[in-house]
Amino acid sequence: MNQAIETSAAPDYPQLLGHPRPLWMLFMTEFWERFAFYSVSWALALYIVAQFFHGDPSGQAWASGIFGAYTALIYGTGIFGGWVADKLIGYQRTILLGAAVMAAGLFTLMLPQRTMLLLGLALVIVGDGLFKPNISSMVGQLYARDDERRDRGFTLFYMGINAGAFVAPLFTGWLASYFTDTPMEQNYRVVFLAAGVGMLLSLLWFWFGRRQLKGVGRPAPGAESRLRVLWVLLGVIVAVPAVYYLLSSVGPGGLQWLLGLLFVAVAAMLLVEAARHDRVQTHRVLAMLIIFAFNVLFWMFYYQLGTSFNFLAENLVDRKMFGGWVFPVGWFQSVSPLAIIVLAPLVTLVWAWLSKRRCEPSIPRKFGLGLIFNALGFAVLVYALARLLSSAGLIPFWPLAMCYVMQTVGELCLSPIGLSMVTKLAPPRLVGVAMGGWFMSLAVGGNLSGLVASRISGVSGMTAASALSGFTFSFWLLAGAGLLLLLISPLINKLMHGVR
Template identity: 80%
Template sequence: MTDTATPAAAPDYPQLLGHPRPLWMLFMTEFWERFAFYSVSWALVLYIVAQFYQGDAAGQGWASGVFGAYTALIYAASIFGGYVADRVIGYQRSILLGAAVMAAGLFTLLVPSKPLLMLGLALVVVGDGLFKPNISSMVGQLYGTDDPRRDRGFTLFYMGINAGALVAPLLTGWMAAHFTDTPMQQNYRVVFGAAGVGMLLSLLWFWFGRRTLKNVGRPLPGMESRVRVAWVLVGVAVAVPLVYMLLAWVGAAGLQWLLGLLFIGVATMLIVEALRHDRVQLDRVIAMLIIFVFSVLFWTFYFQFGTSLNFLAENWVDRTMFGGWVFPVGWFQSVTPLAILVFAPLVTLVWAALARRKAEPSIPRKFGFGLIFNGLGFAVLVYALKELLGPAGLIPFWPLVLCYVMQTLGELSLSPIGLSMVTKLAPPRLVGVAMGGWFLSLAGGGDFSGLVASWISGDTGMTVASALSGFTFSFAVLIGSGVLLLLIAPLINKLMHGIK
């Protein structure tokens, strides 16, 4: 059977800095898409509370639910986007169409209206579903199946993601503070406009750079007809109102059931396809599905960056710096990507050095370390809320920064490895669907993150007591699940049949 997603022999590309040259084009395409995504992510809940609740903390619960549902749907849509690329129009066309739809949604957010807020988010969800899983899948196609550079290529690509995430809060936070003198809830719309421009740049970058990919990502035989693109556009027109209803009427609480059904559906497709191969492929799919469950737990608490950690930064952290200057809330969101840009090359070198000594941790062990580091980040906040509250009822600046750094180490142990894992363990004909399954684990985490954040904020907004309770719970779940994964790692390694 032909492997349509991760060919055994990749095209012969010119090399740049030790990797195929098209990797760097995909790097910049993803940079601008992530710039757009993280511009919205840091501002969304703050905008909702400011615009629709006039700054009343009672709006934190609803804002957290919207963020959780939006984040969940962003990643759940990847399942359908992966299928469209695999079976209907190919990867390149999916990315171009998704980028255009996302840009339309981001510009729609400029209008200060709840219905149009939901419409804009729905367009972003549908567009990102076509974009996100397919650009990640193409990274795997640049390398042969046994190319030892594959994991390092994904880590470099992941740096592109985080470069965009670093620049977004710094630039758009500054723009919101300096471009107008209007109330802050109006300035957030400057952020959304900048995000739309960033998405247009991503679209143009890929449009002009896609020729360097050669045949990778192009429609397979039988998919070349542009009529297929027209049908996908019809699908987009149908999907946007459906996503709108899920955001506006179902919300995070109802989505957990839908996401559960989607996970069962994806697992069934992967298992059925694996059974067409052999027992080894089935075992590998089972290993991948087990790791997906632990991935949900990781992202449930990681995604607190957009909700409870944002509200903590705004209300319970002493952000007054030298000369009375106040550190912007949004700039905390740049700590993680900055730490990733600092530590990712070091982590890559460590993995490579351990691999040369045949001592590199296996995929499930790396995931276990990721969960534990994430939990240690919350341990820092628990300590600060118990021991470091000042006379004004605020914790110092550094514990939240250290929390983000600890979570960064966890993310580096888990997220780029997860992308690479899917391209190694998935059945060849359904790599796009399997990548959608990986993003579905992020969707589940995003949805639960909104529910956890809503619980922490309650009906009246976050307090020191509710934050302490919520972060203690987060620490316990993450440490417990990380230790459990380390204990069962030998079993999962056996199911992977030699995949490292």
């Protein structure tokens, strides 16, 4: 079964709760992968400052740069993972190989040397590059192209992502705080251990559940040889040192140029393939690429959650609660996924209700709303830093929590819709590459987020003044981009030729 057939007509799956049964297997596979990913995400920058700078705030800038580069490469390598699945070994084998490599990297992070930190991150990056775009692409292959349940299926899948993201900081944060008689950098290594176990569970879940897929995601005819898997594994062995070099020597600035060139290359591949079809497919790819550009801006500021928001919570937020209990920094990372778990079903129902009345916002309008809600989150922080700063130099607890909730509303307008958009607008033979292009836009935004956070922290660490300045800039750029996208939405809708 080739890719074009898979995306236009899906197998007749047994249904569970109104969706193909394999959706729920993919849901849990993604749950455990996201548990592993977000365990590392909340702890990484804090661990770097604690372990390698002995808690000195001057380490915030380097930690932010590493976090941004790590986030960027996690998503940037997705284009290669999509190509491996499309052209070499199929989706199922690519996912399994990526899960194994990622698990090895997570366990490597436990070793307390800077070299091992970067090697572990390199393994995680390469493994997740193989895993992440292909698990998302397989969700699209469960539905026919014109199946009206597709967007709702992606939103449910997105709840799996955020269920893992919600549990990870709470559980691993508790694990770290439980070992209270050890230095904090050791506590963070317990977090990495739990992440590795979570990734092994993801691997096992997909290994035993893949029979439900009825052949979807298997290698194409003529590509079944296991020798191809060996060649891909050799490619992984080459890729890991290359990624290590990018983390250790190239730095976020040089990486931004590389990511930009890769993004242009992906765009060119998609446009060339679209031109082989017809004018309609070319227009659809152009619409997709325009939305990708706005997607960069959303994630450039959203990913402050792993850097500047963490440093804000640690140093500038009053976290004292009832009875003298102090709210853990890492637990802020669970606010957004909790809000998504609560709000995602409501948003799904709203889109369905509006769809029945033929007034559901189009894809570009949803993206514009996403950018504006992200901007409103920063507006809350700007207000708090300008008006609510105490004599002790701290802002209240609620503005940062409210910022996460506002960003979550924006994320629900944008991210699950983006995954579905790619499967609807991409050329049928390059759905995996197009999904890699989607994650490439996240990569560019992720790396820029590290550069922004490094600028906010400066050489001596974040202050209330530097945070106010940086977050004010963030608000205006996001709000302006959101309004612009709403204004040009009719043009983008025309390019999409009826896809909504």
